[in-house]
Amino acid sequence: MRTSSRDFTLRRARTLDGALAVLRDDPGTVPLAGCTDVYVALQFGQRPGSRYLDLTPLKALRRITERDGNLVIGALATYTDLQRSRLVRSRLPMLVEASRLVGGMQIQNRGTVGGNLANGSPAGDTLPVFAAAEAQVVLQSTQGERRVPFTSFYTGYRASVRRPDELITAVEVPAVDARQWFRKVGTRAAQAISKVVFAGVRASTPRLALGSVGPTVVRLSRTERVLGSGGSLETAIDELKLEISPIDDLRSTADYRREVAANLVREFWARTA
Amino acid sequence: MLGSRAGLETTPAGVRILVANTEIGQGTRTMLAQIVADGLGIPYEQVEIAQPDTSVVPDSGPTVASRTCMVVGGLLEKCARRMRERIGHTSPAEYHARQGRLHVEEQYAAPEGRRWSDETYRGDAYATYAWGCDVAEVELDPVTHETRVTKFTAVQEFGRPIHPAMARGQIEGASAQGMGWALLEHVVMRDGQMANAQLTNYVIPTTLDTPPMDVVMLENPYAGGPFGAKGVGEMPIDGPAPAVVNALRHAGLDVRSIPATPEALLSTPRLRSVNGASDAAQEDGAR
Numbered sequence: 001m002r003t004s005s006r007d008f009t010l011r012r013a014r015t016l017d018g019a020l021a022v023l024r025d026d027p028g029t030v031p032l033a034g035c036t037d038v039y040v041a042l043q044f045g046q047r048p049g050s051r052y053l054d055l056t057p058l059k060a061l062r063r064i065t066e067r068d069g070n071l072v073i074g075a076l077a078t079y080t081d082l083q084r085s086r087l088v089r090s091r092l093p094m095l096v097e098a099s100r101l102v103g104g105m106q107i108q109n110r111g112t113v114g115g116n117l118a119n120g121s122p123a124g125d126t127l128p129v130f131a132a133a134e135a136q137v138v139l140q141s142t143q144g145e146r147r148v149p150f151t152s153f154y155t156g157y158r159a160s161v162r163r164p165d166e167l168i169t170a171v172e173v174p175a176v177d178a179r180q181w182f183r184k185v186g187t188r189a190a191q192a193i194s195k196v197v198f199a200g201v202r203a204s205t206p207r208l209a210l211g212s213v214g215p216t217v218v219r220l221s222r223t224e225r226v227l228g229s230g231g232s233l234e235t236a237i238d239e240l241k242l243e244i245s246p247i248d249d250l251r252s253t254a255d256y257r258r259e260v261a262a263n264l265v266r267e268f269w270a271r272t273a
Numbered sequence: 274m275l276g277s278r279a280g281l282e283t284t285p286a287g288v289r290i291l292v293a294n295t296e297i298g299q300g301t302r303t304m305l306a307q308i309v310a311d312g313l314g315i316p317y318e319q320v321e322i323a324q325p326d327t328s329v330v331p332d333s334g335p336t337v338a339s340r341t342c343m344v345v346g347g348l349l350e351k352c353a354r355r356m357r358e359r360i361g362h363t364s365p366a367e368y369h370a371r372q373g374r375l376h377v378e379e380q381y382a383a384p385e386g387r388r389w390s391d392e393t394y395r396g397d398a399y400a401t402y403a404w405g406c407d408v409a410e411v412e413l414d415p416v417t418h419e420t421r422v423t424k425f426t427a428v429q430e431f432g433r434p435i436h437p438a439m440a441r442g443q444i445e446g447a448s449a450q451g452m453g454w455a456l457l458e459h460v461v462m463r464d465g466q467m468a469n470a471q472l473t474n475y476v477i478p479t480t481l482d483t484p485p486m487d488v489v490m491l492e493n494p495y496a497g498g499p500f501g502a503k504g505v506g507e508m509p510i511d512g513p514a515p516a517v518v519n520a521l522r523h524a525g526l527d528v529r530s531i532p533a534t535p536e537a538l539l540s541t542p543r544l545r546s547v548n549g550a551s552d553a554a555q556e557d558g559a560r
Binding site (some may be wrong): 040043044104185187188189190191192193249250251252255256259262263264266267 | 282415416418419421457461468471473474476478479480481482483535536539540
């Protein structure tokens with residue numbers, strides 16, 4: 001690793017209350033789950049923190065359950081767990097599809113939903129799914145629990161409303177009663193980071209979200225309104241191009257992202273008709 | 274390189290190959306040991322290979338230019354036959370036990386009829402050539418501008434393969450790399466430096482990016498090489514990119530550089546004529 005870990009400290013959480021107490025007393029602590037993003041950062045010479053809290057013993061946070069009509073996905077559920085879960089497969093197949101395309105199998109075995117949310121990369125593959133599914137993020141601290149709509153969770157590039165003393169403990173997804181569609185456009189067929197990533201729900205007012213086309217995942221509310229009120233697909237596409245702000249980077253170009261984002265919306269519309 | 278030398282010596286267990294060429298995963302050690310074992314008529318297990326340390330091995334020339342098998346392997350075949358003449362019907366190990374170490378060495382000489390001057394560097398630089406033909410079948414995704422090679426056929430003629438399974442592996446590996454070069458391997462330069470020099474952002478093909486391949490090795494034994502072999506090292510990486518680009522042109526895209534990434538194809542002009550007739554021929558016909 002390019003970053004020295006000599007002065008790093010690692011604590012291990014035995015209970016959720018214990019973990020929340022650590023975050024209250026030392027809010028600079030970085031919670032760890034699969035470490036699949038932390039190790040990349042360290043290898044790039046970055047320093048995500050010096051004090052770490054290992055959450056992996058908190059098995060209860062790995063559960064995927066149904067509660068009050070919601071699909072409740074524990075923050076420590078891995079991408080492999082999501083693919084294997086009958087609940088996720090029947091209620092949120094677009095999340096299964098997204099999980100199948102994250103990194104490779106090793107990453108899918110280690111990487112977690114909570115980690116994908118906390119890392120907050122605009123290229124995170126599960127994020128458009130949660131945006132289109134109207135999910136809520138469950139945050140816990142020693143002061144209690146609160147729920148934040150996923151679409152207002154991020155405030156900017158890798159920035160969110162999560163306070164340093166809060167832990168993401170679950171994502172709650174209400175029932176999705178319309179056709180779901182997901183497509184990732186990566187740099188190659190596997191082991192790829194998204195250049196554009198799309199999730200959509202074909203409800204009477206459709207819900208569309210895109211990743212890798214702005215500083216955060218983007219819910220396309222204006223495009224949705226055009227489509228939901230009977231506007232033409234091409235009018236919606238014009239609106240879409242105003243809603244996203246892609247850039248040139250190592251993986252792709254702004255032009256490509258704009259063009260392919262529009263094509264993905266067209267494909268979604270045709271396939272879910 | 275014309276002075277390249279290779280040696281062979283007896284040991285208590287058999288023989289040891291003395292060459293300067295390096296094994297970098299291509300199977301050189303296996304292939305050279307096969308040539309020596311067959312040249313001497315002894316089991317493969319009795320052949321060992323000295324580390325390519327120049328205090329121990331002669332100057333065999335560099336491990337380049339697809340020459341190791343044909344040139345250095347050829348010298349070793351001669352060494353093996355000469356050693357067999359010297360030791361008669363006995364085994365190298367028995368000879369070693371009775372007479373002590375026997376060492377033979379061969380130096381490269383240009384094949385008869387080939388003209389080359391080391392002074393002026395004029396003449397036939399290469400004694401022979403290997404040949405290859407690649408066919409790429411591709412699909413273009415109109416939504417993402419991604420190209421997927423759906424099937425790849427590589428036909429290669431490099432004399433007679435010494436180790437067919439290894440040669441096939443070299444051809445498959447090189448073809449996969451060639452297709453990566455054609456479609457994926459985009460070097461991003463910033464301020465004079467490569468900005469994507471990590472495997473996380475420099476994109477090479479995974480198994481899922483690599484199509485099913487048909488590899489055909491046309492056997493055509495070459496009299497100037499060991500057991501009829503020529504070289505295969507570099508050849509199979511040469512054809513895939515032109516084959517992929519020609520497939521894209523056949524599909525109507527005026528591709529003129531690689532890698533033909535989706536970003537590049539987005540702004541690639543369409544050819545005026547497609548499906549068979551080249552645009553040049555079309556233009557000629559129009560004049």
